[in-house]
Amino acid sequence: MSYSSDSSSYSDDDDDELADMMMIDFLIKNNRNFIDRTPCRTSMLSGKEYIREIMCGNLIQCYEAIRMKPHAFLNLCDKLKMMNLLEDRRDYVLRDLKAFSLTVVKTTNRGEVQPEIRADSRWYPFFKNCIGAIDGTHVAAWAPLSKQKSFRGRKAVLVTQNVMAICSHDMMFTFVYAGWEGTTNNSHWVSKSKGFFAPYRGERYHRSDWQSGSGVRGKKELFNFVHSSVRNVIERAFGVLKKRFHILKYIPNYPLRRQMLIPHACCALHNYIRMEYRADTLFNTYGGENFQELTEGFNVVQEGFPLDMTDQNEMLQVRD
Template identity: 30%
Template sequence: MSSAEEQNSDTGSDSSSVFDLKCLGGAAAAYAELRGIHRPGRNPPVDLPCLTGRQWVELNLRDRRRCFDNFRMYPDTFLQLHDMLVSKHGLKTSQGVESVEALAMFVWVCATQQACCQIRERFDRSLDTVSRKMAHVANVMYSFAQEVIAPKDPAYSKVNHKLTQYAPFFDGCIGALDGTHIPVLVGRESCVDFLNRKGWTSFNVLAICDMDMRFTYVGAGMAGSCHDMAVLRDCMAARTYPHPPAGRYYLVDSGYAVREGYLGPYRNTRYHLEEFSRRAADTLEEKFNFHHSSLRNVVERAFGVLKFRWHILREVPLYS
């Protein structure tokens, strides 16, 4: 190699080293900005006070928009729920954690799908305290559910006004019944039992809704591999199950057996919207199935609203 080439090589090496150092310096500066590390001579930002869990709850309850974003309900609704749980269902203050903070902890987790470590950091509580308070509020909410998830009119004395336009085909309809799968984490030995037909582990949850999208019954706890009809039979044995009275019935899909009180569509008859709208001369069975599907969809819409509001139903966060 000639002396000129050696000189050019040394110069190139020095330039490359300077370039690398500049890149590293720029990366370090960007990292320092993100981490809040400031170079000498610059005024550091004013530190905000560290809020306790109880203070954070109070901050949310003073701001309607913020309260709804974190708790999926407005402050007046949250406080009304809290008072009802305290007076009727045993929500208590214990070991330095007030009842309003415990409820906020539980609702925040359900609304935004948080894990235990995130609850610990947000509320500045130990994992043991988090575990105990979450279990306590879950039991309280289960008691509350037994009271509020029920038919508005247990006697079903009249049919919903929304069915008037479908008379006389659905005069005896008092709601719709369907199931959904909620993701769940299980041990390896239970994986096969909870594996649903889509290939992931879940609970097969059954629900009944009236025509106003109000849940009148929810039956949870069956493994995802269980057939919908098996889940229904198990729920029908429960004391709280609202059996349809004589002359009334629930709308169900073709996956459920035909029996008194449960009206399914005509089998082997199409009813999809695009097929229905293309044909002018539809049979009575096809028209019935089309309207049956539209009305039964109230359960799917209710499930959609529920999962949109309570993100924990979409996917179970990881817990140790």
């Protein structure tokens, strides 16, 4: 009788151990399937020693770490040193890149007509005076709970800051304004800009609007159809920017004044890479007008300007 009781007790303990082992096995498999355990940085070095290790290591790892080819990075360091902008203190890095951005994010003389427009019979001579494309986009932001409501974009689920930018048709940013709360109406500045060529409201505009196979109807739709193809260079430039600089998707807990500098710094590096290495992979990928993969994928959306054209009679006449 006592033996039977001991045997039963032993069986219960065995079942408990088996259940524990099954649970551990399940947790291990779940951990492997759903948690990315790829180390972001395996080196114990820091500062100049860490950079030197990257530059002398695998070329793919180097490109992923500094977002540019080694020669472009070295040239950038030399340029910053010549401008006396390279400081040892980490606090100065964003400030220095903002100063550097003033030297590369600017309008440049590309001739009387943008080469890309002159080369396309759909655009030339109709858009021969167009010097660039303008649009707004949302990038991720961090804000204290008391301010998050004003930094939440109208279409986004994340806390965002609003960025307005202009780029030329070679995907170089010529103007950047960042730091607006996500809910800010960004038309107040642009509506005062004489010479802004806006599409017709209430008419089909985006390329996807014609995917059903229906043709263009009327002069207003025709204008919008061509205007969309001229303007989408700014969308592709934003695509390159956000694909390269993941910090625009996930902003750390920085003070708001520092967060405003990050888009400026990224746009400056974007332009610098474009100048230093025209064959850059991302620029080649997004370079074609028909490139369609412009979705954000992290719920931080691009958002066009709701422009007021009532005071721009001259441009309205030109458009008609």
